[in-house]
Amino acid sequence: MAFAPFPVRPVTPQERTFRIEAGQFSYTPSELSVNPGDTITIELVSTDVVHGLYVDGYDISVEADPGQTATLTFLADKPGSFRFRCNVTCGAMHPFMIGKLSVGQNEWFYRSIGLSIIATIGSIGYLMFPRLLPLITAH
Amino acid sequence: MELTRNPFIKNALKSRYPQLAVFIVMLVGYVFAILAGLIGTPVGSHNFSIVFVWIAWWAILILVAVPFFGRGWCAVCPIPLPGEWLQRGAVLTPPDKKPKWLNLRWPKALRNIWLQNISFLLLALFSSVLLTTPNITAIVLAAMLFAAIGLSTIFERRSFCRYLCPVGGFIGLYSQTAPIELRIKEKQVCVTCDGKPCYNGSANGYGCPWDVFPGGLTKNTYCGLCMECIRTCPHDNIAINLRPFSADLSKPSTRMDEAFKAFIMFGSAMIYAGVLLGPWGALKDAAYNVGTSAWFMYVIIFLGMIFIILPGLFSFSLSLSPNPSPAGRGVGVRVFASLATALLPLGLMFWVAFSLSFVLTNATYIFVSLSDPLGLGWNLFGTANTAWQPMLTSILAPAQTLALVGGLIWSARTAQKAAGEVKVSSIPVIIYCFIATLAMLWLLL
């Protein structure tokens, strides 16, 4: 269950553009959702000081000066859920200036849920086993 | 397995010099962190105080020291040292004439960890500012040092560590899960031992600074691994053992202060994962802007989660138990507290999973800060210009899942043992842990 391949819905790749406003210490919008294969363009606009946007897992980034728009275009070829975060020190809460990019389904999250379910059932089953054993062996 | 049987380990622990050497390094680092916080750059991610305390120290503490060495950090912690040296009138072995301090017993009503619960929560509610502002970190570090000195002159032994230290509380609680313990070898030797120098002190060392009687130790919680009893026991009856993980948890605690500490840590890890690592800017603003009405809302939600929602759902799930406690319907204090023990392994793993993300993302600041601790443009070791880059991003999510699911299984086993002790079903607690794990997976992945 936790390791079975996921059904893949074929989707036609699209070009998508997102305009993200960066201000101390958050992005608006802070959650993006795209399909694998899409070509993404992020237009980063800073509303106060210099901010950056670095995408975990893709290891790419862009920096925007106040009032200027900077763009970052990339192919979303890795599925999963990725944080994007500011990579220009912009003030106190800078290390926690974070957004989320979802490329397709968050497979790893569902697999982790599957593992937790197995762990829970396994633990309860392990507990019940001594009680069930006589029932099984009696017949 | 007894580690102290190895003569090298034994002598290294019995001698005061190796420990003193570590103490001095730690104390110098600690004082430097205070100074750096006060005079260095106000930019947190480039100041030694923030980077070495909240990234480097925190990573070592929660990912290595607590899970593997229990109170190992307390064995080398610099915070109580100046006070302790002052109180003893000596840095090494006991002097002939002791200085005259008040040396009072700690008030009976406060002999629990409620004060530690409060001190931890106070820091937790201001944590967004504390974690990111060098001079606030410096002030808190200095305040702990001076509080420890002050208490040493009024009360006997290490009252600060036992009853006030905000980190000592959870280190102690989680140290029960560690695979290491300090215990006596033979009970009988202690029974006939004259004068009990391990508690009362002798010419070779001090009576237990943590105010526990080593002869009666059954849990790691309040033994600070200071090694005094190894030095004072005339019968060589103290051992440090390797043991299975979480051996202490098979005898669950029935204390309410410890049960609530478990909820405080469990809840804070979830709240931090959402506020600090989540994509919700409004939450971060609320947590950071201390004193605003949004912050007061955050405080109410924080405290409500920890004192009402999490324990409330926990006792509700216990009341659904197929065979309710012999104390009658509802949940007896003993059942509640015993089963809260089951939250310890999962709680520790919540912190591990949260910290992995925080630490791996920000670890490159350690190299920068090493070369330029005050953020003044120095380059002592040539690493000042290391570019910021998250580390090991590809293994982060699998490692977090491993920690959380592993913690869930570990907590389920603990719940079964604790439930066996108080004769109730463990299933509600296991389901509770399962739901909490799902919440944490959703927040982190």
Ligand code: SF4
């Ligand atoms: S209880 Fe606190 S001050 Fe005392 S040794 Fe442990 S961490 Fe240090």
Ligand code: SF4
């Ligand atoms: S000094 Fe040693 S033998 Fe005596 S009570 Fe303490 S641990 Fe036991």
Ligand code: SF4
């Ligand atoms: S004297 Fe022994 S029992 Fe007491 S804190 Fe130190 S190591 Fe632990």
Ligand SMILES: [Cu+2]
């Ligand atoms: Cu920024």
